[in-house]
Amino acid sequence: MSTRIKEILVVALVLVFCAIIYIGKVSGWMKGVTFSPAVSMIVIILLAASLAVILVLTIRGRLVGRRTVFVYVGIAVALPLFMSISQYIPISPEVRTLHDGLEDLQDGSKVLVSFDYDPPSAPELQPMAESFFRYCMDRDFKIVIMGLWPQGPLQANQAMEKVLEDPKYAAKNYQYGVDWVNLGFQTGNEFVIQRMGTDFRSMFATDYSGANYETLPIVKNVKNFSNVDYVFNLSAGYPGTVEWVQVAVDRYGVKLGAGNTAVQAPQCYPYLRSGQLIGILGGMNGAAEFEKLTGHEAKGTKFMLSQSFSHMIVIAFIIIGNVAFFMGGRKKNLSV
Amino acid sequence: MKRQVPLLITFFVGTLLIVSIFSPATENLGEEFSVFFDVIAVFAFFLGGGNLLRVHLTKISRKREDWVYSVVTLVGFIVMLWAGLFKIGNEGGIAASVTEESSLFGMVFYSVLIPLQSTMYSLLAFFIASASYRAFRAKNREATILLVAAFIILLGRTAFGTMLTSWMPPSLSLAEIPNLAIWIMNSPNLAGQRAIMIGIGLGVVSMSLRIILGVERTYLGDDGK
Numbered sequence: 001m002s003t004r005i006k007e008i009l010v011v012a013l014v015l016v017f018c019a020i021i022y023i024g025k026v027s028g029w030m031k032g033v034t035f036s037p038a039v040s041m042i043v044i045i046l047l048a049a050s051l052a053v054i055l056v057l058t059i060r061g062r063l064v065g066r067r068t069v070f071v072y073v074g075i076a077v078a079l080p081l082f083m084s085i086s087q088y089i090p091i092s093p094e095v096r097t098l099h100d101g102l103e104d105l106q107d108g109s110k111v112l113v114s115f116d117y118d119p120p121s122a123p124e125l126q127p128m129a130e131s132f133f134r135y136c137m138d139r140d141f142k143i144v145i146m147g148l149w150p151q152g153p154l155q156a157n158q159a160m161e162k163v164l165e166d167p168k169y170a171a172k173n174y175q176y177g178v179d180w181v182n183l184g185f186q187t188g189n190e191f192v193i194q195r196m197g198t199d200f201r202s203m204f205a206t207d208y209s210g211a212n213y214e215t216l217p218i219v220k221n222v223k224n225f226s227n228v229d230y231v232f233n234l235s236a237g238y239p240g241t242v243e244w245v246q247v248a249v250d251r252y253g254v255k256l257g258a259g260n261t262a263v264q265a266p267q268c269y270p271y272l273r274s275g276q277l278i279g280i281l282g283g284m285n286g287a288a289e290f291e292k293l294t295g296h297e298a299k300g301t302k303f304m305l306s307q308s309f310s311h312m313i314v315i316a317f318i319i320i321g322n323v324a325f326f327m328g329g330r331k332k333n334l335s336v
Numbered sequence: 337m338k339r340q341v342p343l344l345i346t347f348f349v350g351t352l353l354i355v356s357i358f359s360p361a362t363e364n365l366g367e368e369f370s371v372f373f374d375v376i377a378v379f380a381f382f383l384g385g386g387n388l389l390r391v392h393l394t395k396i397s398r399k400r401e402d403w404v405y406s407v408v409t410l411v412g413f414i415v416m417l418w419a420g421l422f423k424i425g426n427e428g429g430i431a432a433s434v435t436e437e438s439s440l441f442g443m444v445f446y447s448v449l450i451p452l453q454s455t456m457y458s459l460l461a462f463f464i465a466s467a468s469y470r471a472f473r474a475k476n477r478e479a480t481i482l483l484v485a486a487f488i489i490l491l492g493r494t495a496f497g498t499m500l501t502s503w504m505p506p507s508l509s510l511a512e513i514p515n516l517a518i519w520i521m522n523s524p525n526l527a528g529q530r531a532i533m534i535g536i537g538l539g540v541v542s543m544s545l546r547i548i549l550g551v552e553r554t555y556l557g558d559d560g561k
Contacts, residue, residue: 066466066469066470069462069465069466069469070462070465070466072465073461073462073465074462077461087494087495088495088498088499090498090514092518093518118453119449119450119453119454119457120453120454120456120457121457122450122454123454123457123458151445154445154446187374187377188370188373188374188377191370191373191374194366194367194370195367195370197367198364198367208433209432209433210431210432210433266521266525266529267529269521269522269525269526269529270526270529270530270533273522273526285493307493308493308494308495308496310461310465311490311491311493311494312494312496313465314464314465314468314490315487315490315491317465317468317469318468318469318472318483318486318487320469321468321469321470321472321473322472322473322474322483325473325474325475
């Protein structure tokens with residue numbers, strides 16, 4: 001069988017698998033499909049054993065190709081979604097300080113949430129957005145949403161819809177325009193933040209759906225940052241947390257917390273230590289930690305198992321790759 | 337004259353904005369000037385759209401390599417522009433929000449753009465794993481340090497990492513893998529990031545001065561000649 005036919009077969013198999021998952025999700029029968037802890041442990045042992053076999057093969061000089069790595073990553077991401085085992089999630093200081101900062105706010109406070117990301121970053125940032133909204137609703141915070149990225153406000157709407165699907169939060173009867181509002185996207189990057197420091201309305205004359213700023217009760221008395229109790233920024237790059245710190249915090253003294261992708265979070269640590277940022281949620285891990293602190297274990301916690309598995313697979317293959325390197329001699333360029 | 341007028345404008349505006357930061361009387365000048373940014377951004381949208389059309393139409397007319405992809409790009413661009421401008425399929429008509437889920441624009445956004453962008457990004461997981469396997473080697477001292485740091489960070493984010501060192505007594509808690517991961521992020525990473533930020537800051541100051549004083553002219557096009 002030629003490589004081309006094999007590739008077509010693999011793609012067809014993946015498509016069939018995805019179709020089954022999609023149909024199962026739509027029809028609802030997938031919800032009941034979970035591996036018991038015993039089956040989950042057997043799966044983990046089988047995975048570990050097969051990796052040990054690959055290690056032995058590598059020591060014997062038989063190297064596996066990148067397609068094998070792809071298969072393992074696929075398994076490591078997909079299977080944990082069906083497992084019923086839980087993972088211990090320790091709380092890091094930066095997440096605790098963010099949570100403590102929010103706890104210090106009075107019930108009913110006004111928070112501004114800036115959605116500065118697009119769909120590719122949603123797997124990491126959407127769980128943070130949802131858990132942040134849940135927390136806000138628990139504390140009856142008024143939520144003002146905006147975005148420096150064009151797709152950000154749409155992500156916000158999706159997160160809000162998801163939270164309001166929960167009967168507990170639907171019963172809160174959060175009214176649009178009164179308890180929450182989406183001001184939409186505004187172009188101009190850090191200049192938008194700068195001008196919001198003087199006048200919100202100059203940047204958002206209407207909300208996302210075209211309603212006049214003055215007609216929205218939630219922002220009736222909001223002129224600038226001094227009328228907002230807390231700002232939470234969900235960011236995947238530029239413009240994002242760095243710009244919010246440099247303009248909103250340094251010039252207008254805003255209390256700022258941030259949720260970042262794991263790639264971006266290390267860039268924000270200097271602002272955390274200097275006190276310019278109250279706290280950071282970094283990547284999926286940060287989302288899971290925040291969920292644990294707020295008592296709503298959801299997407300972040302669920303996806304952490306997948307992330308842990310894929311990390312372990314990456315670690316295993318780095319070890320295998322290095323074994324191949326040392327077995328082949330330091331100077332010999334092994335192609336795997 | 338063609339070069340001198342933009343150079344004079346740059347010098348005047350740049351100097352004025354620097355002075356405005358230090359003078360309470362002109363404190364808000366920066367905000368007033370930022371309105372110009374919006375105006376220029378609007379022109380940039382038109383220029384960007386026009387440039388996209390020009391580049392891809394040229395590619396299609398000359399049947400250059402992969403010209404079929406240019407057709408896809410143009411069809412996507414025109415359909416989205418048409419759907420957004422005329423709010424095709426919006427329940428509320430032309431007055432409704434452009435991104436309503438029932439609209440064609442909203443449908444394409446939620447059903448095409450989001451899954452496509454997410455798929456592209458998720459492929460990274462596979463390529464990172466494959467690249468780590470093939471290239472992440474302890475070839476020398478620096479690479480070994482990087483490898484060890486990456487190991488600790490990766491392990492520190494997993495339950496296995498926590499489990500591996502959970503037997504340690506409280507007096508040695510700093511040596512536990514999750515705590516080591518936190519230390520790496522809070523100390524060596526912080527120091528590196530600060531060094532980079534200070535370097536970038538100094539670079540921005542020096543480049544800004546070069547532009548304001550007219551030493552750096554490449555932004556005028558044709559290498560400023």
